[in-house]
Amino acid sequence: MRTSPAALWCLVALLVPVAAAAEPTQAPNVLFILCDDLRPDALGCYGSKHVKTPQIDALAAAGVRFADAFCTTSLCSPSRASILTGLSAHRHGVRNNFTELPAALPHWPARLREQGYATGYVGKWHMGENNDAPRPGFDWFVSHTGQGKYFDTEWNVNGERRETPQGYYTTVVTDYALDWLQSRQAGQPWALCVGQKAPHSFYFPEPKYEHAFDDVRVPYPVSAFQLDGKPDWIRQRLPTWHGIYGPLFDWRKSFPDTSPEGVKDFENMVHAYWGTVLSVDDSVGRLVDFLKTTGQWDNTLIVFMGDNGLLEGEHGMVDKRTMHEPSIRIPLIARGPGLPAGRVVNEQVLTADVAPSILAACHAPPLADIDGRSWLGLLTGTGAPWRTEWLYEYNYEKQFPYTPNIRGIRTDRWKFVRYPHGDSTPDRHLPELYDLVQDPGELVNLAADPAHAATRADLERRLTALLAARRLTTEADRMPLDEGIKSALPDQKVR
Numbered sequence: 001m002r003t004s005p006a007a008l009w010c011l012v013a014l015l016v017p018v019a020a021a022a023e024p025t026q027a028p029n030v031l032f033i034l035c036d037d038l039r040p041d042a043l044g045c046y047g048s049k050h051v052k053t054p055q056i057d058a059l060a061a062a063g064v065r066f067a068d069a070f071c072t073t074s075l076c077s078p079s080r081a082s083i084l085t086g087l088s089a090h091r092h093g094v095r096n097n098f099t100e101l102p103a104a105l106p107h108w109p110a111r112l113r114e115q116g117y118a119t120g121y122v123g124k125w126h127m128g129e130n131n132d133a134p135r136p137g138f139d140w141f142v143s144h145t146g147q148g149k150y151f152d153t154e155w156n157v158n159g160e161r162r163e164t165p166q167g168y169y170t171t172v173v174t175d176y177a178l179d180w181l182q183s184r185q186a187g188q189p190w191a192l193c194v195g196q197k198a199p200h201s202f203y204f205p206e207p208k209y210e211h212a213f214d215d216v217r218v219p220y221p222v223s224a225f226q227l228d229g230k231p232d233w234i235r236q237r238l239p240t241w242h243g244i245y246g247p248l249f250d251w252r253k254s255f256p257d258t259s260p261e262g263v264k265d266f267e268n269m270v271h272a273y274w275g276t277v278l279s280v281d282d283s284v285g286r287l288v289d290f291l292k293t294t295g296q297w298d299n300t301l302i303v304f305m306g307d308n309g310l311l312e313g314e315h316g317m318v319d320k321r322t323m324h325e326p327s328i329r330i331p332l333i334a335r336g337p338g339l340p341a342g343r344v345v346n347e348q349v350l351t352a353d354v355a356p357s358i359l360a361a362c363h364a365p366p367l368a369d370i371d372g373r374s375w376l377g378l379l380t381g382t383g384a385p386w387r388t389e390w391l392y393e394y395n396y397e398k399q400f401p402y403t404p405n406i407r408g409i410r411t412d413r414w415k416f417v418r419y420p421h422g423d424s425t426p427d428r429h430l431p432e433l434y435d436l437v438q439d440p441g442e443l444v445n446l447a448a449d450p451a452h453a454a455t456r457a458d459l460e461r462r463l464t465a466l467l468a469a470r471r472l473t474t475e476a477d478r479m480p481l482d483e484g485i486k487s488a489l490p491d492q493k494v495r
């Protein structure tokens, strides 16, 4: 049967209002959940064989899962500042874990507050080690100093009182979040940030999950024993605070331990890390239940993510900071009005993209002159061409002398990593070059391979151009002097 042009026009006319009605007409609420040091592969929806996370998996199924999401500095405070402001570390200035987020910097919750949102932050803030006072941009701010504790943390409740509710951090932070959500006024949109401590070290699961993985064997990864051709500092890191033969965040009492039997300490550490994630999944379930039972599920944007990745034995390392894949990969899931369901995005998205994306989803004015881009266009196929390369930066920390300065570039296929000395003199560490398509585990460093000299030269040039575009010439790119990898343990107060 043929359809006449007029009939087609009528059909289009009928469809247009339906399509328009699908667009959200009222400002969506925002529930933002930030985990600390969460590896994507510690979640079921990112392929974990052992960690069951049905609540988080359900969010991914109902929304968008970003398969290639990255932090641009793999460290808590710099990454958190990028997520809030849309800026890279060299621009927001939070370049270590002891720097306050500059109060004058615009960030996405503050922008939503200007648009009439009620804004709340509960949980780990961790920009400004000893300051638990309320920060600008939030109507309600409940946090603590430093890392907080898995049990019985002392909280500063909105600058009004300090209290120490007994119990497990993940449960307590969810209780606070639900208290605030229950007190919302009908008709006013809200944005709530929930800063989870989990699964950050030192890993203490909730008692009911202490033995959840007793039957799972966890060997050291293959890459821990394939360090030939890698820069020397990687071998030097092995027995330190951030190496697999070191104390493993107290899971090993006698160290360094290079014995094969020492893997049992490593296995216990990973089990505990996974255990803390199970409680995060329970927390997500409670928050989602609340939204559904109060009729707010359909009009709430939920963004669930981690602040940085984590090495779990890869290349002989624990902790993060480096530019290797497990250190820079983060989980990122977004679900809400106007977003597709069951979509997996493979473009490289960054921590700095979160702020512009949330603001765009809320139809709020964008933050000016930022480094990140909204990924909403990626979801609808209407955006401009997406980035194909980006800059990674990390600055040597005297308090944690286990990782050199890093300036690196990651393209869709290649990764090139330089380790500047910090005084504009030529690099003293061998760089790293990986073909991420042929070698996703980064086992073979191609930096010194003559067959890849042209690729290395091209990536060096592109990295220099990325830096220069941000006015980070060799002379202008200030960073600490690399004092080398050291065996000393970090100060107890900052671990």
Ligand SMILES: [Ca+2]
Pocket (backbone or CB within 6 Å): 036, 037, 075, 076, 200, 307, 308
């Ligand atoms: Ca972190």
